[in-house]
Amino acid sequence: MQIAFIGLGNMGLPMALNLVKAGHAVRGLDLAEAPRQVLAEAGGRRVSSVAEAVDGADLVITMLPASKHVQSLYGTGVFDHAPRTALLVDCSTIAPTVAREVAADAAARGFAMIDAPVSGGTNGARAGTLTFMVGGAAADVERARPVLAAMGRNILHAGPSGAGQTVKVCNNMLLGVLMLGTCEALRLGVANGVDPAVLSEVMGKSSGSNWALQVYNPCPGVMPDVPSSRGYTGGFAVDLMLKDLGLAVENAEASGEPVPMGEQARRLYERLSASGHGGLDFSSAFEKLGPG
Ligand code: NAD
Numbered sequence: 001m002q003i004a005f006i007g008l009g010n011m012g013l014p015m016a017l018n019l020v021k022a023g024h025a026v027r028g029l030d031l032a033e034a035p036r037q038v039l040a041e042a043g044g045r046r047v048s049s050v051a052e053a054v055d056g057a058d059l060v061i062t063m064l065p066a067s068k069h070v071q072s073l074y075g076t077g078v079f080d081h082a083p084r085t086a087l088l089v090d091c092s093t094i095a096p097t098v099a100r101e102v103a104a105d106a107a108a109r110g111f112a113m114i115d116a117p118v119s120g121g122t123n124g125a126r127a128g129t130l131t132f133m134v135g136g137a138a139a140d141v142e143r144a145r146p147v148l149a150a151m152g153r154n155i156l157h158a159g160p161s162g163a164g165q166t167v168k169v170c171n172n173m174l175l176g177v178l179m180l181g182t183c184e185a186l187r188l189g190v191a192n193g194v195d196p197a198v199l200s201e202v203m204g205k206s207s208g209s210n211w212a213l214q215v216y217n218p219c220p221g222v223m224p225d226v227p228s229s230r231g232y233t234g235g236f237a238v239d240l241m242l243k244d245l246g247l248a249v250e251n252a253e254a255s256g257e258p259v260p261m262g263e264q265a266r267r268l269y270e271r272l273s274a275s276g277h278g279g280l281d282f283s284s285a286f287e288k289l290g291p292g
Contacts, residue, residue: 001024001025001058001059001147002024002025002027002056002057002058002059003019003024003025003026003027003057003058003059003060003061003147004026004027004029004047004053004054004057004059004060004061004082004086005019005026005027005028005029005039005044005053005061005063006028006029006030006050006053006060006061006062006063006064006073006078007029007030007062007063007064007065007069007092008028008029008030008032008035008036008038008039008063009030009035009063009065010122010125010234010235010236010237011063011091011118011122011125012030012035012063012091013028013030013035013038013039014122014125014126015061015063015091015118015125015130015151016028016039016044016061017038017039017042017044018125018128018150018151019044019147019150019151020039020042020043020044021042021150022150024147024150025045026039026044026045027044027045027046027047027052027053027057028040028044028045028046028047028053029047029048029049029050029052029053036048049077050073050076050077050078050081051077051080051081054077054078054081054082054083054086055081055082056083057082057083057086058085058086058087059086059087059089059144059147060078060082060086060087060088060089061089061090061091061147062074062078062088062089062090062091062092063091063092064090064092065092065240065243066092066093066094066240066243067094067095067098069092070090070092070094070098070099070102071098071101071102074088074090074102074105074106075102075105079105079106079109079111082111084109084110084111086111087111087112087113087114087140087143087144088106088111088112088113088114089113089114089116089144089147089148090102090113090114090115090116090117091116091117091118091132092117093117093165093168093169093172093240093243093244093247094115094117094165094247095165095247095250095251096115096135096162096163096165096166096169096247096251097162099115099135099161099162099164099165100161100162103115103136103161103162104161112136112137112140112143113136113140113161114134114135114136114137114140114141114144114161114164115134115135115136115161115162115163115164115165116132116133116134116135116144116148116164117132117133117164117165117167117168118130118131118132118133118151118152118168119131119133119168119171119172120152121215121216121235121236122227122234122235122236123215123225123226124152125151128150128151128152128153129152129153130151130152130153130154131152131153131154131156132148132151132152132154132155132156132164133156133158133163133164133165133167133168133171134148134155134156134157134158134164135158135159135160135161135162135163135164135165135166135167136160136161136164137160137161138157141155141157166251168244169244169247169248169251170248172241172244172245172247172248173244173245173248173259173261173262173265175211175212175241176241176244176245176262176265176266176269176282177261177262177264177265178210178211178212178213179212179216179218179241179282179283179285180265180268180285180289182208182210182212182213182217182218183218183283183285183286183289185199185203185208186199186200186213186217186218186219186286187286190219196219196221196222197221197222200213200214200217200219200222200223212283216228216235216283217283218283218284218285218286219286220286220287226283227280227281227283227284228281228283228284228286232280232281232283232284232287232288233280233281234281235281235282235283236281236282237278237279237280237281237282238269238272238273238277238278238279238280238281238282238284238285239273239278239279240282241269241282242266242269242270242272242273242278245262245265245266245269246266248262248266249262249263249266268285268289269282269285271289272284272285272288272289275288275290
């Protein structure tokens with residue numbers, strides 16, 4: 001498969017590297033030079049424009065920060081230069097409404113497009129064990145499946161266009177709430193003299209067990225190879241979590257479904273971002289949230 005991969009950030013680069021490993025011909029584009037270089041050294045092709053990336057591609061994959069980046073990249077580049085036969089796959093986390101709009105624009109120009117946001121974090125991206133939540137026509141999901149399978153373990157069809165993003169928004173609202181609750185519980189135990197590793201092990205085998213605690217522990221030193229053990233770098237940025245909680249609250253308002261826990265999580269991540277920590281991993285709430 002000829003694959004254009006646009007957005008080689010914390011998630012996109014390890015995902016693209018897994019596609020190279022699986023034997024696909026991958027052209028990688030990012031605003032930054034460093035990840036393009038890493039991809040080229042691993043056997044991918046470094047390109048410097050959207051036109052060059054998507055020319056003759058069977059599949060175009062995007063892994064960009066937010067809605068506005070996706071709207072702009074497809075609207076001003078991909079639609080103009082990709083062959084109509086290419087399947088367009090947006091893996092970024094964006095508003096479900098925007099995902100539906102971009103897919104409708106794609107369809108109007110003769111393209112098939114699916115939304116395929118992911119869960120599993122940067123370790124999941126590196127290990128090729130991501131979960132893909134896919135929205136779109138069943139036939140297009142099946143067409144993408146063999147390629148997605150090189151980057152993920154679970155490829156789940158959530159429903160029609162935008163449904164992948166709806167599921168992702170629900171999942172990440174829950175993740176934000178669970179991370180903040182996990183930070184609070186760990187800090188409370190530590191303040192009362194319990195070793196955080198012991199506390200984590202016991203809660204991990206009890207009813208408080210969850211992904212933030214067991215796979216992505218926010219307390220430095222409890223777990224190797226997670227952002228909390230490398231100064232909260234290289235994971236899922238506070239500002240990206242804030243964006244996702246914003247999407248959840250927006251969605252809740254539009255659908256008349258109250259999400260008071262999601263709103264509280266958004267307020268707390270807003271505070272963390274406003275105090276200058278927007279670029280740190282979202283588990284930094286453990287150390288940086290402070291009283292407020
Ligand atoms: P990131 O900021 O590390 O990467 C985004 C990349 O897109 C950057 O390298 C940036 O230079 C590039 N980019 C932006 N505009 C571009 C353009 N016009 N052309 C080419 N490249 C462009 O973000 P990330 O952590 O990799 O997350 C990407 C998406 O995946 C986000 O929507 C995020 O919410 C979602 N996500 C992240 C994680 C995680 O753990 N980091 C997990 C699941 C989902």
